[in-house]
Amino acid sequence: MSLLTDQPTSSSPEPDLTSRGVSLRRRLTNHATSVVIALAILAAVIPLGLVVYQVVSRGSGMISLDFLNWDIPRNYRREGAGMGPAVLGTILITGAAALMAIPVGIAGAIYLNEFGKNKPLAKVIRTMADVMTGVPSIVMGLFIYIVWVLTTGKQSGFAGALALACLMLPIVIRSAEEMLKLVPDELRQASAALGSPQWKTILTVVLPSAASGITSGSLLAVARAAGETAPVVVTIGIAFSPNWNLFDGGNTTLAAQIYRNASMAFEPAQERAWGAALTLIAIVMIFTLAARFIASRYAVKER
Amino acid sequence: MTSLDSSPDSSQDRKIIGRGSLGDGVFKATVTSAAALVLVTLGLILVASVYQAWPALKHAGINFVIGDRWVPHEMIFGALPFIFGTAVTSIIALIFAVPIAIGIALFTTEYAPKWLRTPAITVIDLLAAIPSVVFGLVGILVVAPSAFTFYDSIHNAVGSIPLLGTLFGEPTTSGRTFFTAGIILAVMIIPIVTSISREVFSTVPEALKQASYALGSTRWEMIKGSVLPHSFGGLVGASMLGLGRAMGETIAVALVIGGATQITANLFDSGNTMAAVIVQQWGESSGVHTAGLVGIGVVLFGITVTINLLARVVVRRTEARMRGVGA
Numbered sequence: 001m002s003l004l005t006d007q008p009t010s011s012s013p014e015p016d017l018t019s020r021g022v023s024l025r026r027r028l029t030n031h032a033t034s035v036v037i038a039l040a041i042l043a044a045v046i047p048l049g050l051v052v053y054q055v056v057s058r059g060s061g062m063i064s065l066d067f068l069n070w071d072i073p074r075n076y077r078r079e080g081a082g083m084g085p086a087v088l089g090t091i092l093i094t095g096a097a098a099l100m101a102i103p104v105g106i107a108g109a110i111y112l113n114e115f116g117k118n119k120p121l122a123k124v125i126r127t128m129a130d131v132m133t134g135v136p137s138i139v140m141g142l143f144i145y146i147v148w149v150l151t152t153g154k155q156s157g158f159a160g161a162l163a164l165a166c167l168m169l170p171i172v173i174r175s176a177e178e179m180l181k182l183v184p185d186e187l188r189q190a191s192a193a194l195g196s197p198q199w200k201t202i203l204t205v206v207l208p209s210a211a212s213g214i215t216s217g218s219l220l221a222v223a224r225a226a227g228e229t230a231p232v233v234v235t236i237g238i239a240f241s242p243n244w245n246l247f248d249g250g251n252t253t254l255a256a257q258i259y260r261n262a263s264m265a266f267e268p269a270q271e272r273a274w275g276a277a278l279t280l281i282a283i284v285m286i287f288t289l290a291a292r293f294i295a296s297r298y299a300v301k302e303r
Numbered sequence: 304m305t306s307l308d309s310s311p312d313s314s315q316d317r318k319i320i321g322r323g324s325l326g327d328g329v330f331k332a333t334v335t336s337a338a339a340l341v342l343v344t345l346g347l348i349l350v351a352s353v354y355q356a357w358p359a360l361k362h363a364g365i366n367f368v369i370g371d372r373w374v375p376h377e378m379i380f381g382a383l384p385f386i387f388g389t390a391v392t393s394i395i396a397l398i399f400a401v402p403i404a405i406g407i408a409l410f411t412t413e414y415a416p417k418w419l420r421t422p423a424i425t426v427i428d429l430l431a432a433i434p435s436v437v438f439g440l441v442g443i444l445v446v447a448p449s450a451f452t453f454y455d456s457i458h459n460a461v462g463s464i465p466l467l468g469t470l471f472g473e474p475t476t477s478g479r480t481f482f483t484a485g486i487i488l489a490v491m492i493i494p495i496v497t498s499i500s501r502e503v504f505s506t507v508p509e510a511l512k513q514a515s516y517a518l519g520s521t522r523w524e525m526i527k528g529s530v531l532p533h534s535f536g537g538l539v540g541a542s543m544l545g546l547g548r549a550m551g552e553t554i555a556v557a558l559v560i561g562g563a564t565q566i567t568a569n570l571f572d573s574g575n576t577m578a579a580v581i582v583q584q585w586g587e588s589s590g591v592h593t594a595g596l597v598g599i600g601v602v603l604f605g606i607t608v609t610i611n612l613l614a615r616v617v618v619r620r621t622e623a624r625m626r627g628v629g630a
Contacts, residue, residue, distance in 0.1 A: 022519075026521055026524070027521065029521070029523055030521035030523045033526075034414060034523070037406045037414055038414065040403045040406025040410060041406075041407050041410050041426070043406075043407075043493075044407055044426055044490075044493055045426055047430070047490040048426060048429060048433075050441065051437060054441050054445050055437060055440075055441070104337045105337075107334045107337035108338035108340065108341065109338075111331075111337060111338035114334075115331055115334065116335075116338065125341055127612070128341050128342055130611065130615050131345065131615075132341055132344065132345055133611075134544070134547045134608065135348070135604065135608065136550070136551025136603055136604070137551065137553065138551070138578045138581050138582055138600065139348065139600045139607075140348075142352060142581065142597055142600045143347070143351060146352065146354075146355045146597070147347065147351050166344055169344070170341060173341065197326050198327045198330070199327050199329075199330035199331075200326070224432075227434025227436065228434070229553070230557075230582050233582055234581075234582065234585050255434060255436045255554075258440055259554055259558070262436075262444065263443070263558060270444060274444075277436075280436075280437065281433065281434070288429075292428075
């Protein structure tokens, strides 16, 4: 005791700047919070691991060339057979949605970044695009049902594509705008100095330099749309065999099949749901990883 | 507006050069109408949905949101049980997700060593990439069946305590309950709350953190004293965005919530939410029943849009204020 109290007085009164100078209670609190915060990451890893493990272990037994090709059995109790129509439907419907949403989204982003900037209209559109991202997907499905299915009188793959396009549009606009922002103004000035009109500058100089970022943002939007279920379930009807026609007859997607089969109490239906889930996750992951690869591989060029 | 620092290819400069005015005009009109499509769509959603839902809304009047009976074939439209279920499941989701998301955001911005930062963010990205219907599938076939024993033991432990006994009452044997739905929702909204929280934390000026360390703070004291107070508004905004997402989530909840139309304080009981009831009853609905479901969609649209707008305003305010301090 005396030794401890003597030391500061005998030597020069320098404060102890090492961690021993901090009281035990403060040090313990610091360590405890570090542990708690590091544990938070586990709370995200565990559900991710659980989902991936379950889907892979229960779904991989189902996956085969036949599963990806054959028709869906009309009777949910029947064993085996495939998800062919759903794979086809997912690709057709998501592809059609991407064809609609991506060009319009990029055009909208060009307006926001190249013409609108801080004009009131651009500010309103920016806010509304954010709001549109928050519109529940089921509401988007109802909307397309009302304006398209009720008008044409039938559910179709195209109606689902329209709903997905509406969901993708604000995501593409906002991510493409962020990418256009990164294009240095010097490029635009250089092009203008050479006498190009603005539309030519944008199409031949600005867009190509932002291309990688825009592509990766669009791929992420496609990945998300491929997994959307609620808007698809209410707009596309149902199909058990492949339907190449987006405008006529019902259709189906992997997501819709997972939903339908998962709510059935029959073992074969549930097995098909697991197989469909693995297929869907594989498709989504391919798009997500492609987006990340493009973004990281070509990111330097954007600076 | 900012005429001095605007790019030199603004319209005045163009006129001096005197080229491409027609092409530019056409181009500008095209991209402007593409952007305006956002406003048109949102407007159309509101008008078309209200028009379609009108028969049910008009018939039920104010009872549509305060009535607790939903019997469409008897023309009784009271959506309160679904509004209640939406609120309960979202609140459960927030209680679990917000602290975890803030923890992850702090971990990746302040704690994690560099080599761990990218993998940690990747995990969150992958979690966000999993389609909601897959969460629903795992929820209904894996989580719900095994949850019953867990719920039952909680019920046995606290069932005799007044308030807790009401909240954690007799569990439904299927395990498809408000609580299961809330947990699944929590996992689903962790990514969005985490990413907004990270953005908010990144706006805290480095000088503030250094100043706090210079005064002798430990890392936690620095976070408590500098990072959290300055991020508070933004974190509230992030949580509200998560709330908006949780309220609108349809398929996962439709699979795991049980589908009962009731208002009960028992979290271990079956219920339903606005989004889930639409997709569950859509197939067998027609006429005014469909109108009623669209009406629920209108209410949901209104609530989520309001929450999202408020959240964006809060987050932007915080970021603007922080950037001002930092500059």
